[in-house]
Structure formats: C-alpha cells, structure tokens
Amino acid sequence: MIVGQTIEETLPQELAKYGSDVEVTDSQEMRDSLFVDVSQALQMDTPGLFLAPRGGPFSYMDISLQGSRTQDMLFLVDGVRINNRLYSSTMTDTLPGSMTERVEVLKGGQSLFYGTQAAAGVINIVTRGYTDDFNGQLTVSGDTNDSIHYDGYARGKAGPGNYVVYASQDKSNGIATYTTIQPSATDQRRSYDLSNVGVKYRLEVLDNLSVDARYTHTDARLDYPGVRVTAYSKNERDEDVASVGIDYKMTDWAQLLVKGYWHDWDSAYTTINNVVQPGTGRITGQTVIDNETYWGYEDKGINALAKLTPHKGFEYVVGYDYQTYSGKDDVLLIEEQTEEVNAVFGQVRTTEDLIQNGAFAAGVRYNDTGGVSTTVWNVSGRYDFTSWLYAQGIIGTSFLLPTAEQLYVIQEPSALGNPDLEPETSENLNLSLGTNWQPTSGSAFQLQATYFDR
Structure with a gap:
C-alpha cells in the first residue's frame, strides 16, 4: 500500500473529482504491456492524444492532445516541470517506464495550478511510491x-x-x-x-x-x-x-x-x-x-x-x-x-x-x-x-510564455528573436457525458463522449 502522499501528489485526482478529464496509466499496465519508456504508454493508452517519437525510444517527439501543439503540453516528474523552455520541444526519457508508479494526463487548460505550457493539458509522471x-x-x-x-x-x-x-x-x-x-x-x-x-x-x-x-x-x-x-x-x-x-x-x-x-x-x-x-x-x-x-x-x-x-x-x-x-x-x-x-x-x-x-x-x-x-x-x-451516468466539464483561460528561441x-x-513578445493566451472548453456501468459483478462498461474547443 502506498503511503505518505502529499496534497500535490493527490491534486490530479482531486481535479478529476471537480470536472477535469484525467486519464491514468498505472505501473501494472505499463509492465504488462512491456512499455520501454513513458512515451510508449502515452501513445497506446490515452484517448485523444497523438504522440509520434521522431527517432524511436528516447527521442524528441511530436505530441498533440485534443488537437493541440506540442508546446501546449506541460510535462512533470513528481510535480517538477521538465519541459525545455529554450524552444518548443520535449523528451520523456528523464524517467524510464519501469520506474513509474503511474502517468496522469489532465485534459483541457490547466494553467490555474500549473502555470505556463499547460494550455492543452498536463502529463504528470509519478515515480514509485x-x-x-x-x-x-x-x-x-x-x-x-x-x-x-x-x-x-x-x-x-x-x-x-x-x-x-x-x-x-x-x-x-x-x-x-x-x-x-x-x-x-x-x-x-x-x-x-x-x-x-x-x-x-x-x-x-x-x-x-x-x-x-x-x-x-x-x-x-x-x-x-x-x-x-x-x-x-x-x-x-x-x-x-x-x-x-x-x-x-x-x-x-x-x-x-x-x-x-x-x-x-x-x-x-x-x-x-x-x-x-x-x-x-x-x-x-x-x-x-x-x-x-x-x-x-x-x-x-x-x-x-x-x-x-x-x-x-x-x-x-x-x-x-x-x-x-x-x-x-x-x-x-x-x-x-x-x-x-x-x-x-x-x-x-x-x-x-x-x-x-x-x-x-x-x-x-x-x-x-x-x-x-x-x-x-x-x-x-x-x-x-445516477450511479452510472455523469456529466463533467471545465471552462477557462490559460497562457503560454514565449520560449527563449522566440525571444532571443x-x-x-x-x-x-523578438524580445518584446508577450505571453500567448487561450480560451478553452471541455464538456463530457459518460457512463460507468457494471451489468454484472466483476464486469464493467465505460463510455465517455467529449466536446472540446480551444
């Protein structure tokens, strides 16, 4: 049993309770699927996310969540941002898949808690607990x-x-x-x-x-x-x-x-x-x-x-x-x-x-x-x-600070570069209607339809 979780570590689960759409891939699923790094887990297991490594494992990647640009996604390891702010690119080899307790993908604008580069969502890699x-x-x-x-x-x-x-x-x-x-x-x-x-x-x-x-x-x-x-x-x-x-x-x-x-x-x-x-x-x-x-x-x-x-x-x-x-x-x-x-x-x-x-x-x-x-x-x-039908959503604004490449x-x-560039701002909306249905003991059926606009 995992012990000693902080309010930062439980924040994504709490945001899910309050309407954010959160996808989770846990360590057992990553092990069973033989994922080498986190990008493979994201590529295969996250609805609405497109990810294409440019050169195989441990390489730069192009990523899009619900139609976003790569730079609109924020990557965290145990709550520490690992995005490259020099220019709009990122890598996920800071931590291999085997060291991961879970990967949490928060969809929609999340700048309220996470700041810049969370305009389309956040990917939080949680190490072994x-x-x-x-x-x-x-x-x-x-x-x-x-x-x-x-x-x-x-x-x-x-x-x-x-x-x-x-x-x-x-x-x-x-x-x-x-x-x-x-x-x-x-x-x-x-x-x-x-x-x-x-x-x-x-x-x-x-x-x-x-x-x-x-x-x-x-x-x-x-x-x-x-x-x-x-x-x-x-x-x-x-x-x-x-x-x-x-x-x-x-x-x-x-x-x-x-x-x-x-x-x-x-x-x-x-x-x-x-x-x-x-x-x-x-x-x-x-x-x-x-x-x-x-x-x-x-x-x-x-x-x-x-x-x-x-x-x-x-x-x-x-x-x-x-x-x-x-x-x-x-x-x-x-x-x-x-x-x-x-x-x-x-x-x-x-x-x-x-x-x-x-x-x-x-x-x-x-x-x-x-x-x-x-x-x-x-x-x-x-x-x-009801116990099997729910609606959830999030609406708001986010921002993206210019990269060093764009500025200098x-x-x-x-x-x-243009040192006078100001932050980009965005408006975003995510609405979902879903069901969690258990027709018999030990079986489950999940379905969610989402509308998003950014």
Whole structure:
C-alpha cells in the first residue's frame, strides 16, 4: 500500500473529482504491456492524444492532445516541470517506464495550478511510491533491434522514514529510423545509451510533519542521424532533477506543502557532415558543423500549496509559485538569459455537505514575469445524475510564455528573436457525458463522449 502522499501528489485526482478529464496509466499496465519508456504508454493508452517519437525510444517527439501543439503540453516528474523552455520541444526519457508508479494526463487548460505550457493539458509522471513493506523488482529485456534494457528498484521502511531507490540502463547499437535515406548519409542507424539512477526518502518528523527529498540523475548518449550527408551526429546529456518538500498538517482543517525544486540540463552536441562532390555524389571529405557545442538550461524555484476546510460546504486551495529559469544554446545561437516568474493562485470548491451528487470549483491565477503580467481563471464541475451516468466539464483561460528561441535566437538572416513578445493566451472548453456501468459483478462498461474547443 502506498503511503505518505502529499496534497500535490493527490491534486490530479482531486481535479478529476471537480470536472477535469484525467486519464491514468498505472505501473501494472505499463509492465504488462512491456512499455520501454513513458512515451510508449502515452501513445497506446490515452484517448485523444497523438504522440509520434521522431527517432524511436528516447527521442524528441511530436505530441498533440485534443488537437493541440506540442508546446501546449506541460510535462512533470513528481510535480517538477521538465519541459525545455529554450524552444518548443520535449523528451520523456528523464524517467524510464519501469520506474513509474503511474502517468496522469489532465485534459483541457490547466494553467490555474500549473502555470505556463499547460494550455492543452498536463502529463504528470509519478515515480514509485513509498511503502512500509519491503518490495522490489528486477527486469532484463531485449529486442530484435539489438537493444537491451536493465532496471531495478527497491522500496520499504528504514528507521523513521520510507525510501525508494531505482536504476536503469537502455542501450542499442543501432536501429534504422528512416525507410529511405540518401547515399550521402553514412550514419544510417540510430544508437543510444541511457542510464538513470534515483533515490527518494520521506522522513516522518512528527505525526503531522514530514520531509520528502528526491533526486534523479540521467546520463544519455543519443544519436540523431539524418536522411542526407550525416556522417556523425550525437547529443550527450547530463541531467539532474531534485526536490525537497515539507508537508505540514497544521490542524484538522489546514494542510500545507512547501517544496523547493531544481532541474539542470547540460548537453554537448556534435555533428559531422559528409562533403559531396556536385554532379557525381561522391563523398570527398567531412566537415565539422558542431564539436561538443553546449546547450542547456537550469530551472529552479519554490512552490507553496495549502488546502483549507475551515467549515462545512466549501474548501479552499491557495498557493504561490516562484520560478527562475536560465538557458543558453550555442547550437541555435541563443544567448544566455534569465527569467523570473512569481504567481499566486486560489480555488474555491464545494463539498458533499453542500451538494450531494455534485462537485464544483472556481479559481483564478495571477502570473508576473519580469513586469509582464497575465491573469487566468477556470470554472469546473461534475454532477452524477445516477450511479452510472455523469456529466463533467471545465471552462477557462490559460497562457503560454514565449520560449527563449522566440525571444532571443540570433540566426541571421533566417531567424531573429523578438524580445518584446508577450505571453500567448487561450480560451478553452471541455464538456463530457459518460457512463460507468457494471451489468454484472466483476464486469464493467465505460463510455465517455467529449466536446472540446480551444
């Protein structure tokens, strides 16, 4: 049994109670389906979501949720944002599928709690949870693409707290990524070597006070062959994600979580192209385009979230977010920049004491980024007409801060950033009518129809 969940970890389930459409893929389903990474689980198990990895496992991907763009989706690992704010792309290899307790997909605009890049929804990857009983797992697998995978984890109770440790490695000597490729490309197969280690520890200081520390490290060596002239192309990455949270239940009706987080990504990019003789197509030499050229970013901040139920009929969730982000890309010529974000938000929710068969909520968020402010809101709800028929929906606004590429890229004459760009804003609506019907004991039938507009 999972223990020690914070109000941040249970937030997606609570938002589902108040009308957000949430899809969940748990660890057992991922194991039974032999998913290598999270992107495979999302690709196969989430209605309304389109996902296409560009080069097989552990690669960049194009993703669309209910018709959205890739940059409209926010990715989190245990509540820590892992999106690349340098430009509109993302990867899901920060954590392999075997280390995942569940993957939660929240559909519709979710900027109220999650801020920028949640215009179409949020994908939250939850790592293996804490347990009091010792348990673990070891896995070795391979495939016909000359790939091999190792992973293992252990968890249990140690002293006054609980721990989880995990590690994995994925390696392939080369897989074909294109069905058609030009003879000028001599690097025609994509190899990868990715290792991941992590540790979590939760210390119960008092009955109503706990401290939770988490750390994940990823080393990756990833090939990116092209369809023409590529002789060698590799991205080498060192990535760290860490957080420390304090969970304090002040009274029976007040709970507070304060968490600091840090996400650091450092990459060295190397590209060598073949030189082709015009007319003959003969390769006459090679030219170095990038030689361990640096690109990377650092994202760190503090989140505070409080849940208050001082009286019957309503409960309140309030919070504060502080984020400082800095990044640099010598490949795309993005100069080093730093951005600070401050935000406050709040939501009012009904409880069963006020409405028996329904749950409704309304909230607002104020976001300030270097003097540029944005205010967003949403209203959501769910009503159960019977034990098997329900309606739910969410309406509101969201925002998307410009990327560093959009603001500061210098690639004359083809591209030049605009530092005066303001945040994008969006209006969104999701409405659903569904049924959970159990005709006999042990059987179930689920059907949901959704209308969305953004």
